[in-house]
Amino acid sequence: MEKINLKKISIILTMHGLALASFGEINKLNFTSWFIAHILFATLGVSVGYHRYFSHKSFTPHQMTEKIIALVSTLCFQGGIITWAAQHRAHHLYSDNHGDPHSANRGFFWSHMKWMFYDNPNGFTMAAHTKRIRDLTKNNFLVSLNKKSNLINILFLMSLLVFCFLINRPYLFFWIGPLRIVTVWHLTWLTNSYVHNAHNQSHLKKPYKKSLFLKIFMGGEGDHEHHHNFQYLATNSYKISNFDMGFYLIELLYKLNLISSFKLTIITDDK
Ligand SMILES: [Zn+2]
Numbered sequence: 252m253e254k255i256n257l258k259k260i261s262i263i264l265t266m267h268g269l270a271l272a273s274f275g276e277i278n279k280l281n282f283t284s285w286f287i288a289h290i291l292f293a294t295l296g297v298s299v300g301y302h303r304y305f306s307h308k309s310f311t312p313h314q315m316t317e318k319i320i321a322l323v324s325t326l327c328f329q330g331g332i333i334t335w336a337a338q339h340r341a342h343h344l345y346s347d348n349h350g351d352p353h354s355a356n357r358g359f360f361w362s363h364m365k366w367m368f369y370d371n372p373n374g375f376t377m378a379a380h381t382k383r384i385r386d387l388t389k390n391n392f393l394v395s396l397n398k399k400s401n402l403i404n405i406l407f408l409m410s411l412l413v414f415c416f417l418i419n420r421p422y423l424f425f426w427i428g429p430l431r432i433v434t435v436w437h438l439t440w441l442t443n444s445y446v447h448n449a450h451n452q453s454h455l456k457k458p459y460k461k462s463l464f465l466k467i468f469m470g471g472e473g474d475h476e477h478h479h480n481f482q483y484l485a486t487n488s489y490k491i492s493n494f495d496m497g498f499y500l501i502e503l504l505y506k507l508n509l510i511s512s513f514k515l516t517i518i519t520d521d522k
């Protein structure tokens with residue numbers, strides 16, 4: 252039974268309202284700060300953190316690296332890490348069918364954001380996936396971050412607000428806080444709606460669309476067909492030469508000895 256979740260709807264609406272306030276002061280500093288924050292959180296927080304590591308375990312970080320990535324992901328305000336990973340694993344398991352919380356078969360708006368307005372969207376329940384997320388629930392640090400994710404984000408935003416007032420740049424708060432959260436939200440959600448070719452599902456012409464825009468602004472996400480075929484790989488592209496910011500970051504973390512290995516087995520430049 253899909254029950255409306257008013258708390259989630261209020262958070263989404265409030266954040267959009269606060270994001271609009273950023274347009275009260277448009278200047279180079281605010282824009283550049285937003286851009287850097289957006290790329291950092293979209294790439295490290297969502298693509299590398301929530302998606303490639305916590306959902307797919309496509310690389311093996313050292314303990315401290317895992318904690319830092321977990322914190323950056325949490326600060327994307329997309330729900331707890333474990334909840335996100337459970338929903339995403341269900342998405343791969345039931346892709347666009349009953350059980351996939353943001354099934355594209357229920358239309359663009361549902362797969363983009365409406366699914367979040369409900370508890371147990373499209374037949375998804377956390378209880379049904381307990382076994383599939385045991386690798387995450389046995390980690391106490393991740394469990395407590397998961398439980399307190401809303402509180403952590405609210406405290407972070409309040410600290411950011413105080414900091415921006417102290418440096419006499421109050422509007423900067425709206426740019427790197429709410430606006431950054433909202434832009435990372437919508438670009439994450441486009442992977443479920445636009446890239447999953449929602450409006451085309453009934454005809455099953457082509458289940459996925461490629462998006463260079465998402466590759467650039469959403470941490471290399473955007474070659475979703477490859478990802479659905481080889482979901483455990485650290486790269487989201489058939490060709491290693493294709494632009495994939497998330498993968499470049501994983502390679503960098505490996506070179507810096509912050510992660511011990513990553514999964515990359517079938518990628519060649521000839522395919
Ligand atoms: Zn997908």
Ligand SMILES: [Zn+2]
Binds near residue numbers: 302306307339343482
């Ligand atoms: Zn995935």
